[in-house]
Amino acid sequence: MARQAGIPPWALTAMCERHELVRLFKSVYLVAGTPDSPDLRISAVRLVAPPEAVVCDTTAAWVRGIDVEPPGGHLSVRPASVFKEAGHDRMRIPGVRSGERHFDEGDIVEIAGLRVTTAVRTAWDLGRLQPRYRAMGGLDAMLRLGEFSKDELLAGIERFRGQRGVVQLRDLAPRVDPRAESLPESMLRLHWEEQPGLGRPVPQLPVFDDGGIERYRLDLADPIRRVAAEYDGVAFHAHRAREDGVRREWITETRDIHIEVFTDVDLFGRDADPARRLRQMYADHAR
Structure with a gap:
């Protein structure tokens, strides 16, 4: 279709490099945005x-x-x-x-x-x-x-x-x-469940205010040992970093829940080792 419109293959490649097009599958292109x-x-x-x-x-x-x-x-x-x-x-x-x-x-x-x-x-x-x-x-x-x-x-x-x-x-x-809300949350939960001696994580654990009204949720948390892990993806969380910081500070100070934040590097990076960080999370809060 592109060739019929007078666009050669090299031009399609150049348009992808300039982020004007996105290649969904081999030979299938989409206008960026x-x-x-x-x-x-x-x-x-x-x-x-x-x-x-x-x-x-x-x-x-x-x-x-x-x-x-x-x-x-x-x-x-x-x-x-x-x-x-x-x-x-x-x-x-x-x-x-x-x-x-x-x-x-x-x-x-x-x-x-x-x-x-x-x-x-x-x-x-x-x-x-x-x-x-x-x-x-x-x-x-x-x-x-x-x-x-x-x-x-x-x-x-x-x-x-x-x-x-x-x-x-x-x-x-x-x-x-089904309570998991993203691929990284599911992956992090599986890493957590595979660690012997750690508690069982609860996805999307609600956190209530003093009046018993749900105020926040935690991606994954052990409500018995009072530790939690949250995933911050760059694309989604970059624009709400301040809001997340306020939320986590309130939970830590008023509910005594230690929160560890995981990013793409922790789950998908070359040297990713989320299990080590999860074990360290329990050790830090125990101290």
């Missing part, structure tokens, strides 16, 4: 997904507004996950994660003309096939959509017996908690 919406995401996927294909995994989640890419992931080109049902000719599309996959009856739903895995099938696939901590975030987010129950999620695990990633799915699915 275009508001995100379900219709926009569906239109983008439709450009790379043949009509007979099934949109799966992270792309099926993305169509529903769930992004399991780490912060800054939008700066690289995400491969779309588009598969054919088993028994058909294997599909190979440049720049697309494709192939064939077995689907049971009821695993596929149509969304605005796209054939997409159902929310629960998408959750099973994320839990099996994504890296462990991102898989936890994907499971939490998919359950948060409200299209299936935790019981349904757990009941379907054994259909994948013997398949890739089922051991991880068995471990993560019982831990799912």
Whole structure:
């Protein structure tokens, strides 16, 4: 389409470098600053997904507004996950994660003309096939959509017996908690739960004022040992740093809860070690 409009490939690359365009998938471009919406995401996927294909995994989640890419992931080109049902000719599309996959009856739903895995099938696939901590975030987010129950999620695990990633799915699915509000919060909770001897974190713990009215919430907190961890993403929290500082100071001084702040570096950096910081958090507050 760009070539038909007289725009050569090198010009598209230059426009991306100048942040005039964003490349969503291989050969799929978006004018920078275009508001995100379900219709926009569906239109983008439709450009790379043949009509007979099934949109799966992270792309099926993305169509529903769930992004399991780490912060800054939008700066690289995400491969779309588009598969054919088993028994058909294997599909190979440049720049697309494709192939064939077995689907049971009821695993596929149509969304605005796209054939997409159902929310629960998408959750099973994320839990099996994504890296462990991102898989936890994907499971939490998919359950948060409200299209299936935790019981349904757990009941379907054994259909994948013997398949890739089922051991991880068995471990993560019982831990799912829809109260988590972001991928990093889910990842941080899993790191916390994996540390022996630490308390169990509660997502979005409410903090009440003296009149019993909820005043604030903490991303993750152990209400027994009175420690909390919060995630500050650069994009979201940069404009509310002062407000967060006031909130945390009030909680620390009036409720005696020690709060540790985690950032992208702590969770996604090259030398990230959130478990060490979590253990240190308990030690600091104990002193």
